[in-house]
Amino acid sequence: MTTVDGLAHGLAVALQPSVLIYSLLGAVLGTLVGVLPGIGAMAAITLLLPITYYISSEAALVMLAAVYYGAQYGGAVASILLRLPGTPQSAVTTLDGYPMAQQGRAGVALFTAMISSFAGSMLGIVILVLLAGWLSGLATSFGAADYAAMMVMGLVAASTIGEGRLAKSLAMVVLGVILGCVGTDVNSGAQRFTFGQVQLIDGINLVALAMGLFGLAEIIGNIRKAERDGPPARVSLRELVPTRDDLRRMVAPITRGTALGGFFGALPGTGSTISSFLSYALERRVARQPERFGKGAIEGVAGPEAANNSASITAFVPTLTLGIPGDPIMALMLGALVIHGIQPGPMMLEANPDMFWGLVVSFGIGNLFLLVLNLPLIGIWVSMLRIPFRWLYPAIIIFVCLGVYSVRGSTFDIVMVAAIGAIGYALTQAAFSPALLLLGFVLGPLIETNLRRALLVSRGDPMIFLERPIACGFVIATFALLIYGFVKRSDQGSQASSVAD
Amino acid sequence: MICCQTRRGAAVAAFLTGCALSSAAMAQDWPAGPVHVFVGFPAGSSPDTIARIVAEPLAEALGQPVVVENRPGAGGVIAVQQMLARGDDSFGININGPLTTAQRLIPDLGYDPVADIAPVGLIATSPLVLAVGADFPADDLAGFIEAAAEPEAISYGSVGEGSGAHLTAELFANAAGVQLFHIPFQSYAEVTTSILGGEIDSGFMAPSAALPQVEAGTMKMLGVTSAEPFAQVPDVPVIAGTAGLPENFRAELWNAFIAPAGTDPAVIERLNAELNTILADEEVRERLLAMGWQAQPGTPDDLAQRIRDDTALWGGVIDTVQAAE
Amino acid sequence: MRRDLYDLGWGAALAVTGFTVAGYAWASYDMGSLRRMGPGFFPVTLGLLLAGLGALIAIPAMSRPGRFRPFAWPETITVVTALLVFGLALDRLGILLTTALTVLIASSVAPRGGLGWRLVLSAAVTALVWVVFLRGLNMSLPVWPGAPR
Structure with missing residues (x-):
């Protein structure tokens, strides 16, 4: 079956009324659930899983995929309006999306996120269709050494996104990696820094960390400030829509973000996190005025949103073509397929072409639904900001608690949020970047396990990092970044200090 | 445990009822409310799917909802702890780890897999x-x-x-x-x-x-x-x-239905009988097999024996591994 | 301010944290070899790295003027207390009472908030939680004190 035949066939599958209805249902539910802080795709999919036993396998998977995208977009809404990210990807979106909302440009920020997500997904589908074969080889050609080197490069590249001194940025990354060490060590089974708490055996809850560092820290700082500033001025419909200049600024970041996401998404694991951080770092680096970033630069929303959506499309490549799920959500979807007697794997394209191509087309349709559904909603979301903060924040606190609780039904995690929130506020006060801490937390354990695994594979020979071409490439890139960073920093540093004085 | 105190009224009533009726008759009336099944892995994982395959017909047989509670963490250990903490009408569907090797691998387990757990029945096994x-x-x-x-x-x-x-x-x-x-x-x-x-x-x-x-x-x-x-x-x-x-x-992995120790033996007997009926169903067996699990009906004593055997077997392997390090 | 007290304080705190982590990991976990690294290797290295970075933050801050940024103590304490109460009360009081209580505590630092307003708010949020989480999402939560979930 050629690609064109496949797509035509897929279109026939995806346009069945029942499939369309479930796709729409998934998109609506995903968005609504995703907006609730901390309750992301995982919770929404769990909620819907029982239904999937009773509907056709195509409809089931299409619905779950739509929930997945919907929740991702919903998460961006909460991040932009209230600085409440539930995932590391949406944490990147807060960096410039939230300042935009603070400046009364919430509508534009939401519009940007929506359009970039849509473009990222659609271009991601094109990448998927054209390069599925090549991308599926990517997963197996990456070994432990390559992953370790790639993630170190990711950390180094991203540590430039913090404002101010490099030492402060690096300290946050290292602190994040240390927090990531809490829990069972994969390689030895030893329990580190758990202090006898069984609740800590699986480590610190990611949602609790993200909510505490961003959401709670923001609430604490904002209670008095919001009252002083008053609610944002009422905006007219025209101001919700980006200007021509905004649109022009979005094009290049979306293109670059999509490419990054498309590549990294095909690697099982953290493709989506690493690509959104890298996209942000890249936009900042190529920008003519990098100092605008962190203060509401539209490129800082467009690039990462395109990247993580394109990554979540290509993340289906290893899941469907190798039967290797990259993250818990993909594993869930794989489970849904298996329940229907479909075994994803290298044979899937031959054995179940309906399923494969139907899914590809449905991704597109699901994203179209999302766009149509959400553009009119932007106005409603923005008007939410007009609710005085003193009415809003107690409710947010409750929603954060329940969002964190929903992850694994643990009240211990709520207590953790309290502590992390206080620390997060103090860190923000002292101009440390919580986003870098989060990135370190996510990538740290992966770096450690892959580094140690690589040395096991090579039986203790560190040359493995230079002998494998992919790893070697990343090692060289990392050093290049470091040298470039220091040169540029000292250059800027001398300028900045002369200006500051 | 405040929750126990606030439930005192219900507990007293249950006690009085228990005195009046024979234990077996009570198991016929049981359960009076929803039954909770704690699963140690997230939704969509194979223990979760097994739990849901069993929970649906079980709810029909018991005439009360069977709520699957996902409490992922520490290889299933968290779910066992939460089952024990919650007390009445809480059960668990869990894998072999928390019942056979966890006490060797996790220092502060918080329960004794033999003394604190009442086996109900094996559900399914899978080889590697x-x-x-x-x-x-x-x-x-x-x-x-x-x-x-x-x-x-x-x-x-x-x-x-x-x-x-x-x-x-x-x-x-x-x-x-x-x-x-x-x-x-x-x-x-x-x-x-x-x-x-x-x-x-x-x-x-x-x-x-x-x-x-x-x-x-x-x-x-x-x-x-x-x-x-x-x-x-x-x-x-x-x-x-x-x-x-x-x-x-x-060497086999397994999933089993467990209860907290001290659960009314008549309730365990009832659950075991329902479980075996469910596992005898051809459709259930096929769904399990499609996921790589072989249905294994049996008595609570069979499961107890299985726990004893595997604890000894894996304990021996852990000894060798630790000695080699 | 003659010194940047924020960076000074945080640099020192991070350095102490780093040394503590490294020391604890060194004492508690096996370092292993290059071929089979032990669980201690990473934390010890990271702890020392953090200590070094802490020093790099603190030392320049000694001779650099800093800007005073007010720290919202009452808000911090109140929000943390509210969360702790939520976490500790949920299993005992059930979600509805816990929500009402948490909102009452959290709203105590709200500007222009009288007791009447706070009671209205807490009733409203409790109703919202009931609609969204219990009715809408059908989340498995203890509803009333001691009630089965």
């Missing part, structure tokens, strides 16, 4: 298969053992230190008199990727994880750890008795 890449030089078990003659020449991936995959591989290595090189991973998906990429040589894997790769010709299965050929992969030879390995070689 020894899988290698398609270009591995040997095609059978004897060839594999020969290739592994030199210590640590052959590496294998597991899903973590102390996991079933790790302990099974060590059990196998002991029985075969070879030394394999252990590289821990976090999931069968990672092990598969690594075997396909040629980073590691082999792994003891869930049959359903290896099967698609075998069908695509990218992997080979050399042996299965069950006592008899496994229905999902009928052509794979059993390891027991092959290539000079002992006849009694057997």
Whole structure:
């Protein structure tokens, strides 16, 4: 079956009324659930899983995929309006999306996120269709050494996104990696820094960390400030829509973000996190005025949103073509397929072409639904900001608690949020970047396990990092970044200090 | 435990009822409200799917909702703790780990798998298969053992230190008199990727994880750890008795229905009977098998025996592993 | 301010944290070898790295003027207390009472908030939680004190 035949066939599958209805249902539910802080795709999919036993396998998977995208977009809404990210990807979106909302440009920020997500997904589908074969080889050609080197490069590249001194940025990354060490060590089974708490055996809850560092820290700082500033001025419909200049600024970041996401998404694991951080770092680096970033630069929303959506499309490549799920959500979807007697794997394209191509087309349709559904909603979301903060924040606190609780039904995690929130506020006060801490937390354990695994594979020979071409490439890139960073920093540093004085 | 105090009224009523009626009659009235089943893994995982396959007909039989509570964490241990903490009408569907090896691997377990748990019944078992890449030089078990003659020449991936995959591989290595090189991973998906990429040589894997790769010709299965050929992969030879390995070689993972110790024996009996009826259903058996699990009806005593046997078996393997370190 | 007290304080705190982590990991976990790294290797290295970075933050801050940024103590304490109460009360009081109580505590630092307003708010949020989480999402939560979930 050629690609064109496949797509035509897929279109026939995806346009069945029942499939369309479930796709729409998934998109609506995903968005609504995703907006609730901390309750992301995982919770929404769990909620819907029982239904999937009773509907056709195509409809089931299409619905779950739509929930997945919907929740991702919903998460961006909460991040932009209230600085409440539930995932590391949406944490990147807060960096410039939230300042935009603070400046009364919430509508534009939401519009940007929506359009970039849509473009990222659609271009991601094109990448998927054209390069599925090549991308599926990517997963197996990456070994432990390559992953370790790639993630170190990711950390180094991203540590430039913090404002101010490099030492402060690096300290946050290292602190994040240390927090990531809490829990069972994969390689030895030893329990580190758990202090006898069984609740800590699986480590610190990611949602609790993200909510505490961003959401709670923001609430604490904002209670008095919001009252002083008053609610944002009422905006007219025209101001919700980006200007021509905004649109022009979005094009290049979306293109670059999509490419990054498309590549990294095909690697099982953290493709989506690493690509959104890298996209942000890249936009900042190529920008003519990098100092605008962190203060509401539209490129800082467009690039990462395109990247993580394109990554979540290509993340289906290893899941469907190798039967290797990259993250818990993909594993869930794989489970849904298996329940229907479909075994994803290298044979899937031959054995179940309906399923494969139907899914590809449905991704597109699901994203179209999302766009149509959400553009009119932007106005409603923005008007939410007009609710005085003193009415809003107690409710947010409750929603954060329940969002964190929903992850694994643990009240211990709520207590953790309290502590992390206080620390997060103090860190923000002292101009440390919580986003870098989060990135370190996510990538740290992966770096450690892959580094140690690589040395096991090579039986203790560190040359493995230079002998494998992919790893070697990343090692060289990392050093290049470091040298470039220091040169540029000292250059800027001398300028900045002369200006500051 | 404030929750217990506030439930005192209900508890007193239940006590009085219990005095008036015989225990067996009470089990007929039981349950009065929803029954909670604590599962140690997230929604969509195989223990969760097994729990849901069982919960649906169970709810019908009991005439009360059966709520599956996912409490993932610490390899199923958190769910056992939460079941014990919640008390009345809480049960668990869990894997072998928290009941057989957890007390050796987690220092502050918070419960005693024998004293604090009342077995209800085994649900299903799954063997592991020894899988290698398609270009591995040997095609059978004897060839594999020969290739592994030199210590640590052959590496294998597991899903973590102390996991079933790790302990099974060590059990196998002991029985075969070879030394394999252990590289821990976090999931069968990672092990598969690594075997396909040629980073590691082999792994003891869930049959359903290896099967698609075998069908695509990218992997080979050399042996299965069950006592008899496994229905999902009928052509794979059993390891027991092959290539000079002992006849009694057997390593299986399982899922079981458990209750807190002190649960009314009549309730356990009722649950066990319902469970066995469910597991006798052909459709249920097929759904389990499609996921790589063999339904295993039995008595609570069978499960207790299984827990004892496996605790001793894996305890011995853990001793050898720890002695080697 | 003559010194940047924020960076000074945080640099010192991070350095102490780093040394503590490294020391604890060194004492508690096996370092292993290059071939089979132990669980202690990473934390010890990271702890020392953090200590070094802490020093790099603190030392330049000694001779650099800093800007005073007010720290919202009452808000911090109140929000943390509210969360702790939520976490500790949920299993005992059930979600509805816990929500009402948490909102009452959290709203105590709200500007222009009288007791009447706070009671209205807490009733409204409790109703919202009931609609969204219990009715809408059908989340498994203890509803009333001691009630089965």
